[in-house]
Amino acid sequence: MQIDWRPLLEVINQHSRFLITSHLRADCDAIGSEVALSRILQSLGKHASIVNGDEVPEHIRFMDPDNRIDVLGSTITLDLLRGFEVMIVVDTSAWMQLGRMGDVLRDFPGLRIVIDHHVSQDDMKALVFKDDRAEATGRLILQLAEALNVKVTPEIAEPLFAAIATDTGWFRFNSMKTETFTALAKLTAAGAQPNKTFSQLFEQHSLPRLHLRGRILDHVKPDCSNRLLWTYVTAADFRETGAQRTDTEDAINMLLTVRGVETAVLFVELEPEVTKVSLRSRTSFNVNAIAEKFGGGGHRNAAGITYHGPMDEAQPAILDALRIGMQDCPD
Numbered sequence: 001m002q003i004d005w006r007p008l009l010e011v012i013n014q015h016s017r018f019l020i021t022s023h024l025r026a027d028c029d030a031i032g033s034e035v036a037l038s039r040i041l042q043s044l045g046k047h048a049s050i051v052n053g054d055e056v057p058e059h060i061r062f063m064d065p066d067n068r069i070d071v072l073g074s075t076i077t078l079d080l081l082r083g084f085e086v087m088i089v090v091d092t093s094a095w096m097q098l099g100r101m102g103d104v105l106r107d108f109p110g111l112r113i114v115i116d117h118h119v120s121q122d123d124m125k126a127l128v129f130k131d132d133r134a135e136a137t138g139r140l141i142l143q144l145a146e147a148l149n150v151k152v153t154p155e156i157a158e159p160l161f162a163a164i165a166t167d168t169g170w171f172r173f174n175s176m177k178t179e180t181f182t183a184l185a186k187l188t189a190a191g192a193q194p195n196k197t198f199s200q201l202f203e204q205h206s207l208p209r210l211h212l213r214g215r216i217l218d219h220v221k222p223d224c225s226n227r228l229l230w231t232y233v234t235a236a237d238f239r240e241t242g243a244q245r246t247d248t249e250d251a252i253n254m255l256l257t258v259r260g261v262e263t264a265v266l267f268v269e270l271e272p273e274v275t276k277v278s279l280r281s282r283t284s285f286n287v288n289a290i291a292e293k294f295g296g297g298g299h300r301n302a303a304g305i306t307y308h309g310p311m312d313e314a315q316p317a318i319l320d321a322l323r324i325g326m327q328d329c330p331d
């Protein structure tokens with residue numbers, strides 16, 4: 001269903017000072033939507049500030065080349081957030097995900113707007129512009145630009161392209177639809193450069209990260225007649241490769257590239273008594289149910305656990321639960 005943007009057009013026409021925020025641990029859809037929206041508002045002669053509850057993650061700093069995004073309590077203080085007439089939340093509708101900006105929103109005396117594509121919706125006492133069929137908030141921001149008759153410059157197109165590209169796993173998730181390609185065509189026509197964005201997103205890793213991946217692959221073990229693959233990273237692996245904690249990101253998905261694999265698990269030894277566990281499923285098998293047994297959570301197909309115990313205790317406990325849950329696993 002197409003969003004009716006008219007109430008928001010009216011709000012934008014009638015106000016001049018906008019405060020934009022998004023969720024903690026921002027991704028490219030959050031940052032891209034914020035940056036593009038601020039540029040759209042600025043092109044209309046409005047004042048727009050972006051303030052988040054935490055820092056832009058290092059690997060997507062390229063999304064904010066002018067350092068326009070403030071962090072509450074770090075680069076900006078609460079008293080400087082007075083005088084805004086409209087507060088706009090993008091790419092989330094959950095209080096929990098706003099961090100300290102949630103308090104700002106709770107106390108905000110002006111109008112509240114939410115622009116989002118997630119199904120869940122907290123009551124934020126806001127005007128909500130939502131399309132939960134949209135693959136990314138970035139595409140909704142493009143719709144808004146069109147509704148406002150704003151010319152989409154390269155500076156608006158680039159962050160929106162990155163937003164859609166990342167929320168669709170570089171155009172491969174089944175959230176991709178005809179409208180996505182249409183939006184991408186408009187964005188590239190307006191100056192977005194897919195090859196540049198690809199390089200910024202996926203070709204900036206460190207050599208230690210590559211070495212860590214080598215170890216993760218080297219440690220892969222099959223289980224449950226090869227339907228389950230699991231692997232691990234030890235504290236020594238981090239130390240010896242020089243890799244960072246964040247360098248395990250996405251590594252688990254490599255396990256799902258093997259034919260016949262249904263479930264993948266990655267154990268990460270964070271501390272002697274803390275083991276981070278990532279679970280993935282590409283069938284109807286619900287890894288979230290397993291994660292919840294151990295105090296973790298997530299989604300059906302992707303979930304995580306922070307296991308308070310050594311890795312050699314976490315491994316048999318969680319693998320056993322998976323074998324039972326997956327059914328028909330030989331002993």
Ligand SMILES: [Mn+2]
Nearest residue numbers: 029091137167
């Ligand atoms: Mn998103």
